Amino acid sequence: MKDEPAATNLLTKLDSAFIRKEPFGLVLIIAPWNYPLNLTLVPLVGALAAGNCVVLKPSEISKAAEKVLAEVLPRYLDQSCFAVVLGGPQETEQLLEHKFDYILFTGSPRVGRIVMTAAAKHLTPVTLELGGKNPCYVDDNCDPQTVANRVAWFRYFNAGQTCVAPDYILCSPETQERLLPALQSTITRFYGDDPQSSPNLGRIINQKQFQRLRALLRCGRVAIGGQSDESQRYIAPTVLVDVQETEPVMQEEIFGPILPIMSVRSLDEAIDFINRREKPLALYAFSNSSQVVNQMLERTSSGNFGGNEGFVYMTLPSLPLGGVGNSGMGRYHGKFSFDTFSHHRACLLSHMGLEQLNEIRYPPYSAWTQRIVRWALGSRSCTLL
Known part of the structure; x- marks a missing residue:
């Protein structure tokens, strides 16, 4: 939080240049349901650490977590600096009618557009953490069992309800043939012969999402899994093949x-x-060839990238989380959270004395004074004359 010294040029050599991090003011955090504690508390900590007051809107879909947050947070945080607002889309819509100094929203691109439209009315800056179709490229030059272990773990983690999980695999038909038995072996090893009874496999959040997912099982051809149980909102770990892009x-x-x-x-x-x-939001590439992984990294664009790895980068506060384009804008995590919720104020403190040294800045400008000023500003500086 200390002022950050900034470099000066010859014209400002006797001045003090620095960046001061100031709170924006009142921050609105709209959190999702799929990781209702993590995706609520991590941005909350960053916003409060930066000195802001926060209006927190947990998701009404994860009702138990919403209730816990509303009851527990006041026991540990000064209630003068935050408030928890409960309710559904109508309450969120009413919140967005008010002027905030910053908004962070985590959710779908569709709702992200609504949030950004509302923020634009007040010229409020936003961070949008959105989702998307995260590709996972599997090269022919790889060990299929290693790929299966890593892909299955972060695809089926939290029953696949993760914004950075891989949404589809791209591979050759030959690699697909080698990958399918490896995926079947991994799923059995992770969740047993009857995944429905496994304590390590989650359930779908609600009936609406369950029905949407069950309809997707009709796409392509089921190669692994495909079972579902509406009474438990259970969808088996599933792999689809012969899928069409449309x-x-x-x-x-x-x-x-x-x-x-x-x-x-x-x-x-x-x-x-x-x-x-x-x-x-995320892109993954698996190959024994570092050249293939680097090609995928260099020739594509995504919010985050994993080479021969899943979303383990989420455990590193030294790396930011954020999207690009349709998957969002802005970033947070670790110090990036503090920076996101801070206004970086450019400051220059000068002296009232030594005015004679400033005479060179004032008109009329001779050819000699222009040369001196350009030299004093330095070749990389913008000439504001």
Whole structure:
């Protein structure tokens, strides 16, 4: 939080230049349901640490967590600096009618557009953490079992209800044939012969999401899993093959334990496929060749990237979380949270004395004074004359 010294030039050598981090003021945080504690408390901590007051809107969909936050937070935090607002879309809509100094929203691109439209009326800056179709490219040069272990873990974690989980695999038909038995083996090892009875596999948040996911099971052909139980809101860890790009499972974010596989003939085709679509929140590439992984990194754009790894980068506060394009804007986590919720104020403190040294800045400008000023500003500086 200390003032950050800034470099000066010859014209300001006797002055004090620094960046001061100041709170924006009143921050609105609209949190999602899929990680209702983490995605509420992490931005809350950053906003309060930066000196802001916060209006917190947990998701009404995760009702138990919403209740816990409303009851427990006042026991530990000064209630003069935050408030928890409960309710559904109507209450959120009413909140957005008011002027805030900063808004952070985590959720879908559709709702993100609504939030940004409301913020624009007051010229309120926003951070939007949105979702999308996260690609996962699997190269022919890889160990299918290693890929299966890592992809299955972060696809089916939290029953697939994770914004940075892979939404589909791109690989050659040959790699698909090697990957399918490896995925089946991994799913059995992780969740047993009857995944429905496994204590390590979550359930779908509500009936609406369950029905949406069950409809997606009709896309392509089920190669692994495909079972569902409405009474428990259970969807089995599922892999779909023979999927067409035009099918719903490839058009919307899945947000469930369903993994489609799309066939591509080469790395170039995979990159072209990814670049034709909206920029994703996360992108993954698996290969024994570092050149292949680097090609995927260099020739695509995404909010986050994992080479031969899943969303383990989320555990590093040294790395920011944020989207790009349709997957969002802005970033937070660790010190990035403090920076996001701080106005970085440029400051220059000068002296009232030594006015004779400033005469060179004032008109009329001779050729000699212009040369001196340009030299004093330095070749990289913008000439404001």
